[in-house]
Amino acid sequence: MIEVLEVGGSALVQDLGRPGWSHLGVSPSGAADRGALAAGNRALGNVPGAAGLEVVGAFSMRVRTDLLVAVTGAAAPVLLDGVANDARVLAIAAGTVVSWGMPSWGLRVYLAVHGGLDAPAVLGSRSTDVLSGLGPAPVQAGDRLVVLPGAGPMPTSEPHPRGVHPASLVMLDALPGPRADWLNDPDELYRRPWRVSALADRVGLRLEGEPLGRAITREVPSEGVVTGSVQVPPSGEPVILGPDHPVTGGYPVVAVLTAAACDAVAQLRAGTTVRFRRGSKRQ
Incomplete structure (x- = not known):
């Protein structure tokens, strides 16, 4: 349902991680900014642990079906078919190209999708662990990402996920x-x-x-x-x-x-x- 067009830095599938496996030498992994991913999922009516994308740097994708998404974390201006949009929760029509560049503040941008991203779960998590190699491979240009059906009700009002604010x-x-x-x-x-x-x-x-x-x-x-x-x-x-x-x-x-x-x-x-x-x- 999502075609990845550009990954300028890194893009990883992340949820809330796989805690409880340290005795097997497995780190918890999961979203680096857990609050940002949780805010996006909450805004979309997802379960708290739904998988989304953690992106560092520029990113671009084309949606292949109508989607409701939330963009949280670092302050990156979102473009829909090249037109800036200040909303953090977006209803996107099929065929639209969604992109952003390097954030003006902060480092990691989170993309949550109503229903969450689908990927094989390893030890109960869809998170990519860059140290051990567990979980999905890093997302690359040309990849197609599958979105799970939404399990919860669609939001009925515009929520406002928190963002990263500038600080010296x-x-x-x-x-x-x-x-x-x-x-x-x-x-x-x-x-x-x-x-x-x-x-x-x-x-x-x-x-x-x-x-x-x-x-x-x-x-x-x-x-x-x-x-x-x-x-x-x-x-x-x-x-x-x-x-x-x-x-x-x-x-x-x-x-x-x-x-x-x-x-x-x-x-x-x-x-x-x-x-x-x-x-x-x-x-």
Whole structure:
């Protein structure tokens, strides 16, 4: 029902992931900005875990049947047959070309479709895991994507999914991690500004700044880690683990981001300044 015409960066099928398989060495994966995908599905009357597209960069597709879609996440102007449309929930006629370029703010755009995208489920999820290779292959130009029949009622009013708003400084709420006392001063992580480096993907994101001092310099044996774990490698510059992270890590975890902060990290571009602040709970 959808013909992909252009993928300028990456396009991945994502739902809410496959949690609960870490004992088999499988990361949770799923949408990097879970809130954005959930907002799109909610606007369309989909089940929360319906699969959509997570897109970085320019994207273009032609719909082969009438569709109701929601575009959420990063602020990318949507074009219908070349004409800009500011709506986030769109009724699209068969034959229409839908496209957008690089967002003005944020990084990842989410396309949700009424009914959700169809793809073979692996361990209960249609998500693409770029580290393990589980799930559908990355979407390429020329691919045809199948849309499942809508299971819920069509929306009766225009909802307004949240978007990514511009900010010169992004605050990330984080709880102390199990190895916070391995730092000379655990508060240093929260007092200093950090800059997002170009070394960032769905596996992890490296921050740049004045290195953190370590009170304990030896490394830990590999132990379980979760999405949003803030590790400190020997360089002293923190690394935030993303949804496709390995299930174990050998660097001390000094903090763990809240769920909302994990969504915010998914939209960070290289060069953005971030600061940590102490959160009160994980969810």
